[in-house]
Amino acid sequence: MTQKQASARVRRSPEEVRAAVHQAVVDLLSDPAGEDLNIPAIAQRAGVNHTSVYRRWGNLDALLADTVTTRLERDSPLNDTGTLRGDLLAWAEASVASIRTSEGRALVRAVVLSMPNSAQAQAERAQQFQRRMHSIEQIRRRATARGENPPPLEQILDQLIAPFYIRAIFGIDPPDSGYPELLVDRLLGDGSAPGASSASAAD
Amino acid sequence: MTQKQASARVRRSPEEVRAAVHQAVVDLLSDPAGEDLNIPAIAQRAGVNHTSVYRRWGNLDALLADTVTTRLERDSPLNDTGTLRGDLLAWAEASVASIRTSEGRALVRAVVLSMPNSAQAQAERAQQFQRRMHSIEQIRRRATARGENPPPLEQILDQLIAPFYIRAIFGIDPPDSGYPELLVDRLLGDGSAPGASSASAAD
DNA sequence: CCTCCGAAGCAAATATTTGTGCTTACGATG
DNA sequence: CATCGTAAGCACAAATATTTGCTTCGGAGG
Numbered sequence: 269m270t271q272k273q274a275s276a277r278v279r280r281s282p283e284e285v286r287a288a289v290h291q292a293v294v295d296l297l298s299d300p301a302g303e304d305l306n307i308p309a310i311a312q313r314a315g316v317n318h319t320s321v322y323r324r325w326g327n328l329d330a331l332l333a334d335t336v337t338t339r340l341e342r343d344s345p346l347n348d349t350g351t352l353r354g355d356l357l358a359w360a361e362a363s364v365a366s367i368r369t370s371e372g373r374a375l376v377r378a379v380v381l382s383m384p385n386s387a388q389a390q391a392e393r394a395q396q397f398q399r400r401m402h403s404i405e406q407i408r409r410r411a412t413a414r415g416e417n418p419p420p421l422e423q424i425l426d427q428l429i430a431p432f433y434i435r436a437i438f439g440i441d442p443p444d445s446g447y448p449e450l451l452v453d454r455l456l457g458d459g460s461a462p463g464a465s466s467a468s469a470a471d
Numbered sequence: 472m473t474q475k476q477a478s479a480r481v482r483r484s485p486e487e488v489r490a491a492v493h494q495a496v497v498d499l500l501s502d503p504a505g506e507d508l509n510i511p512a513i514a515q516r517a518g519v520n521h522t523s524v525y526r527r528w529g530n531l532d533a534l535l536a537d538t539v540t541t542r543l544e545r546d547s548p549l550n551d552t553g554t555l556r557g558d559l560l561a562w563a564e565a566s567v568a569s570i571r572t573s574e575g576r577a578l579v580r581a582v583v584l585s586m587p588n589s590a591q592a593q594a595e596r597a598q599q600f601q602r603r604m605h606s607i608e609q610i611r612r613r614a615t616a617r618g619e620n621p622p623p624l625e626q627i628l629d630q631l632i633a634p635f636y637i638r639a640i641f642g643i644d645p646p647d648s649g650y651p652e653l654l655v656d657r658l659l660g661d662g663s664a665p666g667a668s669s670a671s672a673a674d
Numbered sequence: 675c676c677t678c679c680g681a682a683g684c685a686a687a688t689a690t691t692t693g694t695g696c697t698t699a700c701g702a703t704g
Numbered sequence: 705c706a707t708c709g710t711a712a713g714c715a716c717a718a719a720t721a722t723t724t725g726c727t728t729c730g731g732a733g734g
Contacts, residue, residue: 279681279682279683279728279729279730280682281681281682281730281731282680282681282682285681285682296588297588298588299588302587302588303588304587304588305588306720306721307721307722308720308721308722316682316683317682317683317684318721318722319682319683319684319722319723319724320681320682320683322721322722322723323681323682323723324681324682327722374588377588380583380640381584383640383641384505384507397641397643422646425634425637425643426630426633426634426637426654427629427630427634427657429637430629430633430634430636430637431628431629431630431633433633433636433637433640434628434629434632434633434636434637437583437586437636437640438586438600440600440628443625451629454630454657482698482699482700482711482712482713483712484700484701484711484712485710485711485712488711488712509690509691510691510692511690511691511692519712519713520712520713520714521691521692522692522693522694522712522713522714523711523712523713525691525692525693526693526711526712527711527712530692
């Protein structure tokens with residue numbers, strides 16, 4: 269005994285490794301200790317050999333992007349509430365709840381951190397960002413199908429998504445109560461949407 | 472000769488070094504090539520020995536924070552236009568113009584990148600962020616002194632600053648024309664401020 | 675049950691980043 | 705004009721991150 273303990277080397281399946289590494293990324297990002305994020309640290313926390321991480325993802329940006337994509341897809345359940353306001357409210361409430369957790373904020377931070385500087389990649393990222401907002405677009409589409417007149421995507425970006433992101437990034441807590449309603453209210457009551465009653469659709 | 476060429480070693484003054492390093496940070500951040508930002512690269516680009524950078528700033532976060540603070544202070548001229556709307560519009564126009572340049576976007580990115588993950592530092596950063604918004608607070612104060620009723624800071628954050636930041640971060644270009652007016656219009660016309668005529672102050 | 679392929683683990687080499695001791699230039703002060 | 709403190713530059717050392725060659729496990733297909 270004491271010689272090799274070959275049995276101690278437990279090898280995990282690719283899926284397990286992937287999940288463990290993703291979790292380690294989120295853990296480290298949301299760790300209050302605030303060490304800087306790098307591949308050896310991630311691998312160690314995941315209990316995975318660092319070479320496995322290098323070989324699979326290549327660099328930190330790719331790993332972050334993969335983590336973010338996977339998690340966000342996993343955590344975006346689309347409820348159809350029957351009205352535009354209800355859908356937006358559900359979205360806003362889920363988002364606000366998310367950024368109240370350190371893990372949720374970490375994910376948003378990871379989105380930003382994984383964005384490279386290059387002009388070309390920046391353009392690609394802008395597209396990816398739009399793609400990531402497909403839940404919002406679906407809400408708009410459903411509303412249009414119902415005869416409602418949803419605000420344009422850019423307005424939703426400015427009035428609903430932007431406040432959510434900036435608070436996540438800078439760690440500014442949203443107001444305690446009524447914040448989702450406030451944002452949705454502003455969005456619908458102000459500009460191009462006939463907020464009050466949903467019936468006055470154009471024909 | 473040919474032995475040492477001691478004369479080739481030009482030493483620059485601390486001020487020059489500081490400026491050169493700051494410029495190198497911004498250059499690298501906005502470089503379309505998109506290499507990753509680190510101290511050796513910055514030092515090389517600035518034509519400065521990397522030890523000078525390590526000794527003066529210690530780490531990348533501190534350097535980024537210093538660069539951002541210096542540049543933002545340098546580039547925030549406060550015009551007093553005489554009205555709340557005018558002041559906000561001037562601020563928004565300057566900001567939008569800024570994020571149309573790659574250097575301006577780089578600065579915003581640097582703000583985010585220099586933010587450490589730790590919970591404690593996160594709280595500090597939130598404060599620093601507020602401090603950095605003192606130009607907005609001054610605008611509010613002047614408006615109050617005039618008898619105008621400016622929106623609360625949080626609302627300005629959500630409706631004016633957040634859209635500006637998110638577009639800078641994700642590289643989403645603002646609409647070609649009228650964007651500053653649009654944002655200010657929404658901000659003043661909608662919520663707690665009696666937008667149309669400035670006279671109906673509470674007493 | 676055997677063989678083969680893909681991926682994880684290990685160890686060691688390489689590259690890169692970070693830190694240190696010392697020297698030297700510049701400017702301030704007397 | 706001499707001297708003294710500060711900060712930049714250089715060379716080298718230490719720490720850390722990245723890459724590579726090889727071995728070994730586990731599952732898929734025969």
